[in-house]
Amino acid sequence: MISMNKSKAQVLGRLLQALHKLESTPSFAKLVSEVRVNLVYALPHAESPKDVAAIDGRITVVNNQPKAAGLPRFGVSDHMARAILQIRQYRSKIRAGVNFLYNNKIADTVKEYAREKNLSYGYIDRRQEPKERQAKEGESMPWKIRYLKEQYGEIPTIFYESAGWGKEPLYVLIGKDPVAVVNHVASIAKKSSIE
Amino acid sequence: MISMNKSKAQVLGRLLQALHKLESTPSFAKLVSEVRVNLVYALPHAESPKDVAAIDGRITVVNNQPKAAGLPRFGVSDHMARAILQIRQYRSKIRAGVNFLYNNKIADTVKEYAREKNLSYGYIDRRQEPKERQAKEGESMPWKIRYLKEQYGEIPTIFYESAGWGKEPLYVLIGKDPVAVVNHVASIAKKSSIE
Amino acid sequence: MISMNKSKAQVLGRLLQALHKLESTPSFAKLVSEVRVNLVYALPHAESPKDVAAIDGRITVVNNQPKAAGLPRFGVSDHMARAILQIRQYRSKIRAGVNFLYNNKIADTVKEYAREKNLSYGYIDRRQEPKERQAKEGESMPWKIRYLKEQYGEIPTIFYESAGWGKEPLYVLIGKDPVAVVNHVASIAKKSSIE
Amino acid sequence: MISMNKSKAQVLGRLLQALHKLESTPSFAKLVSEVRVNLVYALPHAESPKDVAAIDGRITVVNNQPKAAGLPRFGVSDHMARAILQIRQYRSKIRAGVNFLYNNKIADTVKEYAREKNLSYGYIDRRQEPKERQAKEGESMPWKIRYLKEQYGEIPTIFYESAGWGKEPLYVLIGKDPVAVVNHVASIAKKSSIE
Numbered sequence: 001m002i003s004m005n006k007s008k009a010q011v012l013g014r015l016l017q018a019l020h021k022l023e024s025t026p027s028f029a030k031l032v033s034e035v036r037v038n039l040v041y042a043l044p045h046a047e048s049p050k051d052v053a054a055i056d057g058r059i060t061v062v063n064n065q066p067k068a069a070g071l072p073r074f075g076v077s078d079h080m081a082r083a084i085l086q087i088r089q090y091r092s093k094i095r096a097g098v099n100f101l102y103n104n105k106i107a108d109t110v111k112e113y114a115r116e117k118n119l120s121y122g123y124i125d126r127r128q129e130p131k132e133r134q135a136k137e138g139e140s141m142p143w144k145i146r147y148l149k150e151q152y153g154e155i156p157t158i159f160y161e162s163a164g165w166g167k168e169p170l171y172v173l174i175g176k177d178p179v180a181v182v183n184h185v186a187s188i189a190k191k192s193s194i195e
Numbered sequence: 196m197i198s199m200n201k202s203k204a205q206v207l208g209r210l211l212q213a214l215h216k217l218e219s220t221p222s223f224a225k226l227v228s229e230v231r232v233n234l235v236y237a238l239p240h241a242e243s244p245k246d247v248a249a250i251d252g253r254i255t256v257v258n259n260q261p262k263a264a265g266l267p268r269f270g271v272s273d274h275m276a277r278a279i280l281q282i283r284q285y286r287s288k289i290r291a292g293v294n295f296l297y298n299n300k301i302a303d304t305v306k307e308y309a310r311e312k313n314l315s316y317g318y319i320d321r322r323q324e325p326k327e328r329q330a331k332e333g334e335s336m337p338w339k340i341r342y343l344k345e346q347y348g349e350i351p352t353i354f355y356e357s358a359g360w361g362k363e364p365l366y367v368l369i370g371k372d373p374v375a376v377v378n379h380v381a382s383i384a385k386k387s388s389i390e
Numbered sequence: 391m392i393s394m395n396k397s398k399a400q401v402l403g404r405l406l407q408a409l410h411k412l413e414s415t416p417s418f419a420k421l422v423s424e425v426r427v428n429l430v431y432a433l434p435h436a437e438s439p440k441d442v443a444a445i446d447g448r449i450t451v452v453n454n455q456p457k458a459a460g461l462p463r464f465g466v467s468d469h470m471a472r473a474i475l476q477i478r479q480y481r482s483k484i485r486a487g488v489n490f491l492y493n494n495k496i497a498d499t500v501k502e503y504a505r506e507k508n509l510s511y512g513y514i515d516r517r518q519e520p521k522e523r524q525a526k527e528g529e530s531m532p533w534k535i536r537y538l539k540e541q542y543g544e545i546p547t548i549f550y551e552s553a554g555w556g557k558e559p560l561y562v563l564i565g566k567d568p569v570a571v572v573n574h575v576a577s578i579a580k581k582s583s584i585e
Numbered sequence: 586m587i588s589m590n591k592s593k594a595q596v597l598g599r600l601l602q603a604l605h606k607l608e609s610t611p612s613f614a615k616l617v618s619e620v621r622v623n624l625v626y627a628l629p630h631a632e633s634p635k636d637v638a639a640i641d642g643r644i645t646v647v648n649n650q651p652k653a654a655g656l657p658r659f660g661v662s663d664h665m666a667r668a669i670l671q672i673r674q675y676r677s678k679i680r681a682g683v684n685f686l687y688n689n690k691i692a693d694t695v696k697e698y699a700r701e702k703n704l705s706y707g708y709i710d711r712r713q714e715p716k717e718r719q720a721k722e723g724e725s726m727p728w729k730i731r732y733l734k735e736q737y738g739e740i741p742t743i744f745y746e747s748a749g750w751g752k753e754p755l756y757v758l759i760g761k762d763p764v765a766v767v768n769h770v771a772s773i774a775k776k777s778s779i780e
Contacts, residue, residue, distance in 0.1 A: 010591065013598025016657060023453075023656075035229040035363075036255070060231070062252035062265035063413075069264045070257035071656070072601060163361030168230075205396065208403025211462060218461075218648075258608075266413075266461070267406060424620040425753075426645070450621070452642035452655035459654045460647035556748030558620075 015041040015072045018178035025186040027193035033101040038080040041178045042095045052081035086145040096178040102169040109192045122156035126164035210236040210267045213373035220381040222388035228296040233275040236373045237290040247276035281340035291373040297364040304387045317351035321359035405431040405462045408568035415576040417583035423491040428470040431568045432485040439471035476535040486568040492559040499582045512546035516554035600626040600657045603763035610771040612778035618686040623665040626763045627680040637666035671730035681763040687754040694777045707741035711749035
């Protein structure tokens, strides 16, 4: 029990440090997608979205700066939390992730960054998704992550989901630690704002 | 100049009153869409998004309550501001609008509410949109609003945009005044949370 | 009724414009007092604190920048609202005010600014306040404002309350309009950060 | 280095858990003092305010609820951070603290609570403070904490500083852990709102 509380505090605190970094990266505002951004960090033995900490209300743009709408908290992310939980079935050390804007211009920067840093890169072609699966709420995620595994042999560290029917295309960048994940997107944001 | 400043203050203050009402409607949290919600109010002679006040950072959900990420401000909405500007070409008295979640369950409530209150109702079938138009950034909006005019003879007070490729389906509710607009969505939210 | 609503929106909107200006003046962070800052604007015929709009939660300093904790709203200030209501008994056109940090260094800047701009300047010597009055909650304010009237013949546009027993010394700057009031304190803040 | 980062995350996360609890205690709004509230948690070997995490912008009251103005962060508290650093010279296990409103009515509740829970209780009589010391910025704190040590043989777990010249009287409650500290003040707030 004490050890679980320690783990929870550790996860919340580390997520907060990552958030400090993201909020102090003004150029990241340009990478905030329509659905806004979430930044998540799972407990070591996370089994459900309740075991994943995220930013309550997501990260939005206020006064042209990235800004958390609320505090880091467990159980406040659905989509990104389920993505990380699925990914962990194939890459068990992955515990953190962030989503951000996809468009052609950003894709050029991200691909170049992935090459430079030797990060694996992939994408999910949503047109390949069986129609009956899309219809059922919550069944898309297992398909998407399995698709990545099948296409690339391993879940890539950076991937995007192509646009779907009713779904904005989005980048996802994953890692063991939320600060490392944010360091990558902050570098991408700076690179992207120069180009 | 003084009269312009008075108009701007009037618009910001009225939008703030509408926001107070929305933030004190907990059931509205269930109507917040993935792209979050914006609430906009245009100056009487608005010509560009700079002339439309909106909520900086949009309205999100924090601690299970609707919550503005930032302050009301001019020029901080793109999509909803352009929607209102286009709509005004056909219904010049319309100056306020809000977007919210579309799904089948909510649609039943909204349609019933529209009948009860005698509000006109419609939808934009995005599949009808010419492909070459979709490709050009910012050209979708004129098409969508003209489509409503052609289908219904007038822009309906409540309408939804069906899901598009990469686009979440969304309701839009418009009116002359943001407080009246919020009163409608607050009623829909309460009705929706009971059913 | 409609005219009252218009007045309320006008007051809230004008206060919001003043707040935008204050939040975009980083040097004002150095003038935020221990009790934090409030910025108030009264309805033309204000009779009680409910008729005075202020910043809910006051203005504090986050990330070294001035930041409103909540939204402008009626009835959320006590001290500053009562100050303005009392002042209006002698200068009926005054409807706005802001408080900020007093110390010797800031006093030099404020006095110089008042001279340059030809603004009347004064102070309330709390040691002069009758003890029995201090004890009764809410009776200090009428005494303080009457004291200013008696000392200066008119309520000064800038004055400070000297430290009291259990009370931080504070500057108050008043005016007809909150944007004008904020323009003055923003100038003082910039002047103060250079010196 | 890694171990220092782990400690920092642990401190921030635990402080965040305490903040979650405080924000979900509406009755605590009545215990928020004029100078607002800070909640602090020091690193195990803290030596300066930079080693103490606190709530950026302090905790204020918005919409009648306790509300953090900003995020937990190191180095954003001065007064409460220095209080904890001084206290640790006498009670080295103390790492957390919170300040809150002092008045006669609250004092009755706090004293009764301290008796019930067997928590040591004391106060600092600021009138005893040497005048020359008060004048020097930052020299009050060592005197105040030494005064408690001398009066009570040990620093009490709950104490108040009586009103001083220019200083609001304030309660301070200390402990090893910020969640335990907040649990105490939440109990006091509930007790206080019933009586």
